[in-house]
Amino acid sequence: MVLPRTLWTASAALLGACTSADEPTDTSPSGDAGPLHAECSGAEDFEIGLHKPGMADSLHMRVLDAVPARPEKFENDWLIEVGDDDGPIEAAEITVEPYMPTHGHDGTFAPEVSPMDEAGQYAIDRINLWMAGPWEVRFMIRIGDTEVDRIVYDVCIEG
Numbered sequence: 189m190v191l192p193r194t195l196w197t198a199s200a201a202l203l204g205a206c207t208s209a210d211e212p213t214d215t216s217p218s219g220d221a222g223p224l225h226a227e228c229s230g231a232e233d234f235e236i237g238l239h240k241p242g243m244a245d246s247l248h249m250r251v252l253d254a255v256p257a258r259p260e261k262f263e264n265d266w267l268i269e270v271g272d273d274d275g276p277i278e279a280a281e282i283t284v285e286p287y288m289p290t291h292g293h294d295g296t297f298a299p300e301v302s303p304m305d306e307a308g309q310y311a312i313d314r315i316n317l318w319m320a321g322p323w324e325v326r327f328m329i330r331i332g333d334t335e336v337d338r339i340v341y342d343v344c345i346e347g
């Protein structure tokens with residue numbers, strides 16, 4: 189579990205910048221993070237604050253905090269913020285699936301999703317990234333009975 193933060197206002201102001209940053213501008217190997225796992229070529233560099241638009245382009249997500257700060261093997265806890273252009277999305281039904289695309293398996297159990305008091309914030313606990321290599325952390329977001337969007341974070345686990 190990570191602590192809630194009151195960042196929605198600041199985050200909303202940054203959404204425009206995020207959506208224009210989808211194109212990678214630096215494809216050189218990251219100097220700080222060391223070499224990625226061999227199967228992780230093309231994975232983006234995960235960092236706290238990373239913003240992603242949904243595949244349907246109706247919602248956005250930001251990782252407000254992560255423990256550990258860079259994803260590591262086995263269990264990871266994230267604090268996320270979900271919103272659309274009008275602000276935070278409360279009462280979303282969020283399903284999270286860690287998935288290893290190169291091997292076709294999941295994290296063996298579903299992470300725990302807990303709405304926080306701060307509007308639009310959800311704690312995602314026990315994201316089990318149990319092998320080295322590339323993972324997708326897949327978020328499926330429903331409001332009522334309607335699936336509104338899907339958002340995927342690509343992360344690389346060092347082995």
Ligand SMILES: [Cu+2]
Pocket residue numbers: 288291293319
């Ligand atoms: Cu695997």
